[in-house]
Amino acid sequence: MEKRVFVIGLGLIGGSIALAIRRAQEDVTIVGFEINEERLGLAKTLNVIDEGAVSIEQGAKDADLIIISAPVGQAEEIMETLVNIEMKPTVIITDVGSTKQQIMSKAIHLHKKGVTFIGGHPMAGSHKSGVSAARPHLFENAFYILTPEKNTPAAKIEELKDWLSGTKANFLIMSPKEHDELTGAVSHFPHIVAASLVHQVAAIDEKNSTISSIAAGGFRDITRIASSSPTMWRDILLHNKDTLLALLEKWRIEMDRVKDMIDTMDSDAIYSYFNSAKEFRDGLPVKQKGAIPSFYDLYVDVPDHPGSISEVTSILAKEEISITNIRIIEVREDIMGVLRLSFRNEDDRKRAQICLAKHQFESFIEM
Template identity: 60%
Template sequence: MKGRVFVIGLGLIGGSLALCIKKDHTHSTIIGFDINSEQARLAKMLGVIDEIAVDIQAGALDADLIIIAAPVNDTKTIIQSLSELPLKPDVIVTDTGSTKSKIVENAISLKERGITFIGGHPMAGSHKSGVSAAKEILFENAFYLLTPEKDAEKSKVILLKDWLKGTNAKFLTITPQNHDYLTGIVSHFPHIIAASIVRQTEKLSEEDSLIPRLAAGGFRDITRIASSSPEMWKDILINNRENLIELLNHWQEEMDWVKTLLEKENSSAIFDYFYQAKEFRDGLPIKEKGAIPAFYDLFVDVPDYPGVISEITGYLATEKISITNIRILETREDINGVLVISFQTEEDRQRAERCIRSYSSYATSIGS
């Protein structure tokens, strides 16, 4: 397909979508704009986009597809700006925001001009951010939620999917309200819980300095999503507050129930509580990509000698296996350390495990 695609916001998501479209629509032209001019310059240098727009108006006027890959509140402002421009009558405008109801409501200004807006949410992410982290495979097998209005032309939805087919994502079409309810349950609410656990631990650590040391390792892993952007999550919570207030009420009831079980020392009910949680959790899809990006981690026991980390990363570089993050777990003295290496996909994690085992004689203890 040939046309001009304008991407507003050249971070991880916007950059990755640009790469997917370039890969699958080789005759199209990708124009990019970012409020951070350095990001735009880098996107052009890396070949993520073909042209840099000096402002939103310059990029939007001749576009056949406009993708807004910006924070939720910024997206609403951008939509208003676009509605005041003489856009092509058959242009499609879409976004990538994590909430949909408020954005779709805001897009009425485009609809009144006869412009098609189709809400979108690619449910994928990475440990890294910025256009330098953009990848063609970021959305592969991920859910891509589309939230067109009831009276939206089906041909326009099909056309948008065609533009985005290079993502190799799984497209689902739902209402904006259903989107916010579902993502509230499986994404937004867990982020609140993770942040609250960390906040409580921080407060308690003021009384006991040993707590931060003991909170390394597994505690860091189960609360990892609390390290997400505060600015982004402020916007998400405000824009999905009705659903989240309801979920918080349910959560309070759940915690009151657990508190009652403890007060009554009801061991059988406590067992059932954890058993049912385990059964449901173990039954969740393993290879599916969900609302929260999965972490493909490899744990490697390594001896304590100079250069061991560069040695292992050198093995991976030789086999051209990319890593997204690397860290060392705090351990006791005089025993092997634990190196934690994160990867973009499960396939990369498995390749890395085979690679390290084949190259190093000491890596006898490796696990996911």
């Protein structure tokens, strides 16, 4: 019996989930909705969806699964629209938002209507965006958090997992509050810190523009996440307000402690501070996908002579290894290698390192 999936929002995440469902489910029709008609047409051309819906109502009324793939602010508005639509009583609705408490509070109206809503958060992404970047393997081995209501039947949770089995993700079940606290600490708050560091350097740049050249090295790398979507992060901060305010207060206390250690010239305390942080950080899983998307970078030590970079890229091209980004590193403190190559995944990076070694190019992975 044919089933229908309705995906609202056909960007990287929505498109990738649609493709993952398609590769694992038989007899399924995937319907998409996008305000942007050009993106909707592209999704159909790329076989991400089978049909396009002209409205949310048209796509939702016969759907067995509805996936809201939109920023948290828009997701709330979509949920309000869905409340007023007659849907199948067996339908499951889920979202992909980075915050869950506020979304789940909106879901109360759907629950009163007898509709199952299970919050979702696939914790993976890419430096690319849009439906053309969608890949069925985007979420493989990543954490996919589900936040059902306390009274959600276990069978419904298992049904959603089955729908999403093609993602090959690791599913975790937790409460909306627990989700927001954990992702606030390991994802949302680091984005605030990264943006703050950039603002600090930008202020210095107004007085001395030389800092821009120096910051092109390691500083640019550790603040990469500050280049994320401002719209998305505005919504996340507003939706996870209480958690982030608490974290900011703890951060203020932490920085006061560091300030005191420096002010009192307490060398033992300073050493211990960095050493304990190093030990904890070095103990974190290396290969496991976490809250912040991994960067699969390889640093290559190339000689400074004409043609050396093109030689590296030619070697990889012959092996059909795709490079997503390439950059010459000018400031290389704590980094071995003058050339930074970025890859789509760990397998591509490993293959690149092996084939470059065969051609006597030394390369390093920063742990």
